Amino acid sequence: MSLILQFLRMNGALSNKNSVVLCPPWMGSWVYSTITQFALPSLNVNSEISAVHVYHQWGYSQKMDLVKNYCSDKKIPYYEDCAHSLQFVNQTLTVGNPGSKFAFSSPSKFLPIAPIGLLKTSDSNFQEFIEYQQMMTSKMRMRLNAIQKIRIDTIIRNNPGQNSSKAVISAGRLYAPYPHTHRSTSGSVNRLGKLTNENTIRTNRERIIYETLSPDVLLQDNYAESHSSKFKIPILLPQKKIAGLIDQYPSWSKLVAHFDINRNIFNPDYRKVVGLAVSSSIPDKVFFQQIEILQSLK
Numbered sequence: 001m002s003l004i005l006q007f008l009r010m011n012g013a014l015s016n017k018n019s020v021v022l023c024p025p026w027m028g029s030w031v032y033s034t035i036t037q038f039a040l041p042s043l044n045v046n047s048e049i050s051a052v053h054v055y056h057q058w059g060y061s062q063k064m065d066l067v068k069n070y071c072s073d074k075k076i077p078y079y080e081d082c083a084h085s086l087q088f089v090n091q092t093l094t095v096g097n098p099g100s101k102f103a104f105s106s107p108s109k110f111l112p113i114a115p116i117g118l119l120k121t122s123d124s125n126f127q128e129f130i131e132y133q134q135m136m137t138s139k140m141r142m143r144l145n146a147i148q149k150i151r152i153d154t155i156i157r158n159n160p161g162q163n164s165s166k167a168v169i170s171a172g173r174l175y176a177p178y179p180h181t182h183r184s185t186s187g188s189v190n191r192l193g194k195l196t197n198e199n200t201i202r203t204n205r206e207r208i209i210y211e212t213l214s215p216d217v218l219l220q221d222n223y224a225e226s227h228s229s230k231f232k233i234p235i236l237l238p239q240k241k242i243a244g245l246i247d248q249y250p251s252w253s254k255l256v257a258h259f260d261i262n263r264n265i266f267n268p269d270y271r272k273v274v275g276l277a278v279s280s281s282i283p284d285k286v287f288f289q290q291i292e293i294l295q296s297l298k
Contacts, residue, residue, distance in 0.1 A: 008051060020050055022043075027055060083104075104120070217236045
């Protein structure tokens, strides 16, 4: 995301740090912190909006036709936060599709791989910008690796009993992480998901939830049904039931979050919901226990 914002500053779409980026509420604090390095985040639509941060929460697509029309009318860019979307593209909806100039994701949130960021773009100028950043990152990595090696050698000499792997970890903590730039395509992301069986696990768990729980507590619309590989499923319980659930099972307070049932950044309808994770990070035993608890609610 920082690379996208940096590029938007460079090409003038965001003229300075007072330029306004429309953002949804309830995202992680680190997201707003990143935006404030380049622009001013706003939770409300106003005449000063210079760009739109599109957040596909839990893998549910925003209503992109509304986003595209708004940005086209105002001649401003938008970029897509696909952090919760394992797949960029599905059958009927497009998340980070070629029509979107900028999309980013972080599949390491649900796959057993090293932390990486994925960028997808149809903007040739942005591609050149990324290639330049990669070249500079490579040079920086070489310099930092040389510095780190000197530091590791020093640690080993001063601590003869410490093996080299521990020395590497110790030395690594002395330096701020330098940036890594990665590029990928939806095809490689999808292949990675299939390789780890993540897509199948998510799809099966989503099916179990929709077959087991009452339709009254589940989203029932085309936007909810057509987008695959979700991260969590929002359970739409009355607020009193959520309070009673937390009273009985205090740990469930961690599952409660705000979710825009409209998926419309310009006219959101945020509700307190229970976010039921369907990713493989949740063991089967825990997943089915959660289903049983929700079934037992009266």
